[in-house]
Amino acid sequence: xxxxxxxxxxxxxxxxxxxxxxxxxxxxxxxxxxxxxxxxxxxxxxxxxxxxxxxxxxxxxxxxxxxxxxxxxxxxxxxxxxxxxxxxxxxxxxxxxxxxxxxxxxxxxxxxxxxxxxxxxxxxxxxxxx
Numbered sequence: 001x002x003x004x005x006x007x008x009x010x011x012x013x014x015x016x017x018x019x020x021x022x023x024x025x026x027x028x029x030x031x032x033x034x035x036x037x038x039x040x041x042x043x044x045x046x047x048x049x050x051x052x053x054x055x056x057x058x059x060x061x062x063x064x065x066x067x068x069x070x071x072x073x074x075x076x077x078x079x080x081x082x083x084x085x086x087x088x089x090x091x092x093x094x095x096x097x098x099x100x101x102x103x104x105x106x107x108x109x110x111x112x113x114x115x116x117x118x119x120x121x122x123x124x125x126x127x128x129x130x
Contacts, residue, residue: 005036007107009116010043037075040106046099
């Protein structure tokens with residue numbers, strides 16, 4: 001049975017688009033079988049921060065990467081709105097990373113699985129997949 005909607009966290013987005021072998025078999029299956037993949041726009045910011053801090057290197061310019069991501073079938077980048085920020089703040093989770101909090105808030109907004117390798121997120125968000 002296909003999952004209607006899933007959210008990918010930043011690391012999963014990077015793995016899936018640049019080195020799919022880094023994505024677990026279960027996560028790959030969820031991505032393949034979903035009708036719609038959502039990415040929070042905060043992931044673009046997070047990737048850019050990692051590049052600036054030299055913790056990540058992309059084989060192409062960030063703008064080109066984002067355009068390629070935007071062209072992926074069934075994938076949508078969701079802007080962080082004031083409602084998302086409020087959802088982020090309302091999470092009963094003692095985790096300070098604004099990107100992780102915002103991505104979890106997005107998945108909870110759509111009440112859908114979140115594909116992530118992050119153990120802290122998986123412990124908190126019950127519908128996480130990896």
